[in-house]
Amino acid sequence: MKFPRFGVGVLICAFLVATAVAQNTPRQVGTIVSGGIVVTVDAARNIFDPGAVAIDGTSIVAVGPAADIAARFTGATQVDAAGSIVIPGLVNAHSHAPMVLYRGLADDLRLQEWLEKYIFPAEARTVSREMVRAGTRLAALEMIQSGTTTYADMYYFEEEIARTTKAAGMRGVLGQSVIQFPVADAKTPADALARAEAFLKEFANDDLIVPALAPHSPYTLDAKTLLSSRALATKYSAPVLIHVAETETELGSSRKDHSGMTPVGYLQAIGFFGPRTVIKHGVWVDAADMKILQSHQVAVSHNPESNMKLASGIAPVPQYLANGITVALGTDGAASNNDLDMFEAMRFAALLHKLKTGDPQAVPATVALEMATINGARALGLEKLIGSLEAGKRADLAIVSTASARMTPLYDPVSHLVYAAHGGDVRTVMVNGRLLMRDRKMLTLDEPAVLAEARQFAGTIRSAVGISPGRR
Numbered sequence: 001m002k003f004p005r006f007g008v009g010v011l012i013c014a015f016l017v018a019t020a021v022a023q024n025t026p027r028q029v030g031t032i033v034s035g036g037i038v039v040t041v042d043a044a045r046n047i048f049d050p051g052a053v054a055i056d057g058t059s060i061v062a063v064g065p066a067a068d069i070a071a072r073f074t075g076a077t078q079v080d081a082a083g084s085i086v087i088p089g090l091v092n093a094h095s096h097a098p099m100v101l102y103r104g105l106a107d108d109l110r111l112q113e114w115l116e117k118y119i120f121p122a123e124a125r126t127v128s129r130e131m132v133r134a135g136t137r138l139a140a141l142e143m144i145q146s147g148t149t150t151y152a153d154m155y156y157f158e159e160e161i162a163r164t165t166k167a168a169g170m171r172g173v174l175g176q177s178v179i180q181f182p183v184a185d186a187k188t189p190a191d192a193l194a195r196a197e198a199f200l201k202e203f204a205n206d207d208l209i210v211p212a213l214a215p216h217s218p219y220t221l222d223a224k225t226l227l228s229s230r231a232l233a234t235k236y237s238a239p240v241l242i243h244v245a246e247t248e249t250e251l252g253s254s255r256k257d258h259s260g261m262t263p264v265g266y267l268q269a270i271g272f273f274g275p276r277t278v279i280k281h282g283v284w285v286d287a288a289d290m291k292i293l294q295s296h297q298v299a300v301s302h303n304p305e306s307n308m309k310l311a312s313g314i315a316p317v318p319q320y321l322a323n324g325i326t327v328a329l330g331t332d333g334a335a336s337n338n339d340l341d342m343f344e345a346m347r348f349a350a351l352l353h354k355l356k357t358g359d360p361q362a363v364p365a366t367v368a369l370e371m372a373t374i375n376g377a378r379a380l381g382l383e384k385l386i387g388s389l390e391a392g393k394r395a396d397l398a399i400v401s402t403a404s405a406r407m408t409p410l411y412d413p414v415s416h417l418v419y420a421a422h423g424g425d426v427r428t429v430m431v432n433g434r435l436l437m438r439d440r441k442m443l444t445l446d447e448p449a450v451l452a453e454a455r456q457f458a459g460t461i462r463s464a465v466g467i468s469p470g471r472r
């Protein structure tokens with residue numbers, strides 16, 4: 001075959017034109033979120049106004065000024081975030097999702113009385129697979145509607161919680177509970193450990209669920225079961241979630257039962273601490289405890305509202321932070337909060353430590369936001385995947401409206417997120433690149449059906465625990 005003499009030149013020209021067009025043609029991606037103030041919580045704490053986030057598949061491909069993103073990408077789906085703040089999805093580091101069904105069942109009590117007189121008996125009579133599913137659906141609805149995209153959980157029938165969480169499209173680090181006394185899903189600690197192992201196997205390598213171990217606490221488990229839980233977690237490289245040093249009563253009992261040791265000191269003495277451990281509360285700790293936690297890189301979930309409501313005490317959050325310990329934020333179960341709104345958790349964390357220390361800088365707004373995002377991700381071992389809006393991370397985000405009177409005027413988006421916003425200001429939520437709520441319309445959960453099912457379960461709980469109609 002003979003080419004005309006100008007053939008090669010034409011081909012080169014065509015190649016150059018095609019290359020130039022390719023460089024200037026925006027790349028097609030799945031979704032572009034554009035027009036709002038993007039608060040990235042990345043390492044440089046970049047804020048883009050107006051900013052945009054380009055998302056393809058499950059991941060963020062670019063974050064930056066809106067004009068730059070518009071020049072480089074087009075989205076099959078456009079999400080308009082004008083008049084809003086785009087933030088990384090919030091991470092709730094401590095919850096017991098199905099306990100939303102016990103919301104308001106017993107208030108104004110100390111932890112021990114609340115647990116032993118009300119919650120443990122109510123759970124003994126009403127926890128079932130069905131209850132756990134209904135409760136998790138209600139919790140997922142509330143969490144999505146208030147901008148939470150990832151949560152850590154400790155409860156029973158955790159495989160049902162995992163399936164329900166996946167169906168709702170949320171991300172979870174979900175811990176199968178291990179407790180010494182007989183409970184709905186396990187007659188003995190050995191049963192609970194066997195159930196936990198099956199759970200760890202079933203959800204290994206899941207895209208949304210990280211299966212975990214949740215030995216309840218040093219005061220509800222003997223040393224043998226605590227260590228068996230640790231061994232199982234180590235075998236599967238699973239996170240360990242445990243309540244530690246929540247109340248002064250727990251501290252006193254620990255000193256009495258364990259040769260003067262604090263709860264943290266006791267766990268250290270038996271060799272419990274290991275990788276990927278998150279202690280819940282960590283209120284009653286001393287300087288030696290802090291060194292132990294630091295040396296094992298144990299993270300702390302701070303749950304200010306639950307601690308305030310149960311009058312448990314104030315965790316030494318500024319000291320944790322000064323010692324380089326990762327502090328995440330949690331709500332605890334809605335029965336001791338009484339909701340799952342992480343905006344409240346941020347606000348209470350920021351305010352409580354100012355009051356405690358007399359220093360308005362003790363937990364500034366930026367730190368409260370970090371605790372609810374990147375620190376939560378780090379505590380749960382997910383900081384490479386979530387916790388900030390950055391290229392390469394999973395597309396987990398929330399869009400917070402600034403249209404209300406409470407959010408007007410706006411000088412500093414981080415100030416508003418911590419000191420003014422509440423969960424109801426969240427209008428759109430995405431997890432793993434999938435929209436779960438758009439402009440307050442739920443896309444993965446049937447809201448009226450979830451609420452009706454929860455109300456029906458409340459009737460069962462009411463009769464099981466003998467609450468008369470009307471007040472209690």
Ligand SMILES: [Zn+2]
Nearest residue numbers: 243280332333
């Ligand atoms: Zn708890």
